[in-house]
C-alpha cells in the first residue's frame with residue numbers, strides 16, 4: 001500500500017476513534033449536535049444538516065440533532081415547529097428509507113418547514129438524504145446540504161463510518177429513553193397499587209371492626225366446624241345462604257384463618273358492577289383498550305394474587321363472563337382486557353350467592369361447568385329463623401354497637417320486645433335484625449328498648465307466620481315478596497328517603513324498585 005494511502009487510513013481511523021469517544025462521553029443533545037456539525041463539515045464539507053429520530057412504525061420523525069447555532073432556532077415559532085413530528089409519508093423520505101446509499105434530491109424536495117429553515121438551501125447547494133443505521137436497524141434519517149455530492153461518494157467509507165457512529169449514539173439515547181419510560185410506567189403502576197391497597201385496607205379495617213361473628217346455636221357451630229376444616233387449605237369455597245345471613249362475614253373468617261391472612265382479601269360484587277365493566281374489574285385492562293381506558297388498571301384477580309378473591313353474588317354473573325372466570329380458575333392465569341400476554345395468578349376463590357344455583361343452571365343462567373368448579377366445598381348458612389337461639393346474643397351485640405354510634409345509653413331490651421323479635425320471620429336475616437335494632441335505639445325514649453317497629457301486617461295474604469313450619473313451606477322469593485309488602489305497608493308505600501322502605505330494607509331505592517318489579521309488586525299493592 002502506498003505510504004500516502006496508509007497515512008490517510010491511519011488519520012481517518014484516529015479521527016473516527018476520537019469522534020466516537022467524544023460522542024459517547026457527551027450526554028447533552030445540543031453538545032452532541034455541535035460535535036456532529038464540526039466533524040461533518042471537516043470531513044465531508046457538509047454545510048447544514050438535520051437528523052430525525054424515526055418512530056417505531058416509521059411513520060414520523062422527531063427532530064433530534066441539528067445546528068443550534070443557526071439564528072432561526074432561537075425563535076418561538078421554530079421551537080414550536082421543532083416539537084411537531086415530521087410525517088415520513090412523502091416520496092422523499094420513502095426513497096431515503098429504501099436506499100442503502102446516500103441519495104441526491106432536487107432542492108425543493110424537503111417538504112418540511114422546519115428542515116427547510118434549518119438547511120436554508122442555496123441554489124448551488126446539493127441536497128442529500130441518507131438513513132442512519134445501527135446494523136440492519138434504521139435509527140434515523142439525516143438530510144444535509146453540501147457543495148459537492150462527489151466528496152461523499154468518494155469518501156463513502158468515511159461517510160458510512162461517520163453515520164454508524166451516530167447510529168450508536170441515537171440507539172443508546174433511545175434505549176435510555178425507553179428505559180426511562182418503562183421506569184416511569186412502573187412507578188405509576190406501583191403508585192396505583194399503593195392507592196388501591198390503601199383503599200382496600202381501609203375498607204377492610206372498617207369491616208373488621210364491626211364484623212365479629214356472633215352465635216352459638218348448633219346450626220352455626222356446624223358452620224364453624226366447616227370453616228375450620230377448609231380455611232387452612234387453598235380450596236375453593238362456595239358459601240350459600242339467604243340475603244343477610246353473613247356470607248361475607250364467613251368469607252372473611254375463612255381468609256383470616258388461612259395462610260393468606262397477611263394479604264388483603266379482595267372483594268368483587270358481581271351484581272353491583274355494570275355488565276360491560278365487570279370483565280375489566282376482574283381482569284384489568286391495558287391503556288387504550290376501550291374508550292375511557294386512559295390508564296392501565298389492575299383487575300381484582302391480579303390484586304388478589306397470593307390472597308383470597310371473594311366473588312360475592314356470583315350467581316348474578318353474566319354468562320359470557322362465567323366462561324372467562326372458569327378459564328381463569330382452571331388455568332390460573334388471566335389476560336387483561338386489550339392485553340397480549342397472559343399473567344399467572346395464585347388466587348384462592350371464595351364465592352357466595354343467595355340464589356339457588358341448581359335452579360339457575362336449569363334455567364340456563366348459570367354454567368354447569370363453573371358450578372362444579374366452584375362447588376368444591378359448599379357451606380350452607382342457616383337463616384336466622386332456624387337459629388332463633390342466637391337472636392338474644394345478636395340483639396345485645398347490636399345494641400352495644402349502635403348505642404355507642406347513636407350516642408345513646410341503651411343497656412338492654414324488654415322481655416316483650418325480645419319475644420316479638422324471636423317470633424318474627426326475618427326474611428332479611430341478620431342484616432334486617434341489625435337495622436331493626438339501630439332503628440329501635442333511635443326511637444327508644446329511655447335506656448331500654450321496649451318496642452320494636454316490626455313490619456305491620458295489613459293484608460291476610462302477607463300475614464307474618466306464627467312458627468317455622470309456615471316458613472318451611474315458602475320459597476325465598478315468596479318470603480322476600482311478603483317482607484317487602486309488609487315494609488311498604490309500614491311506610492305507607494314510600495320507597496325512597498330516610499326511614500322509608502328502601503332505607504329499612506337496607507338497599508338502594510333502585511334495587512328495591514327492580515326487586516318489586518321482579519316479584520310482581522305494584523305500588524297499588526300497598527295501602
Ligand SMILES: Nc1ncnc2c1ncn2[C@@H]1O[C@H](COP(=O)(O)OP(=O)(O)OP(=O)(O)O)[C@@H](O)[C@H]1O
Nearest residue numbers: 211212213214243244245246247248249354430431
Ligand atoms: N353471625 C353474625 N354475627 C354478627 N353480625 C353478623 C352475623 N352475620 C351477619 N352479620 C352482620 O349482618 C350484616 C349482613 O352480613 P353479610 O353482608 O355478611 O351478609 P350476606 O349474606 O353476605 O348478605 P348478602 O347476600 O345480602 O350480600 C353485616 O353487617 C354483618 O356484619
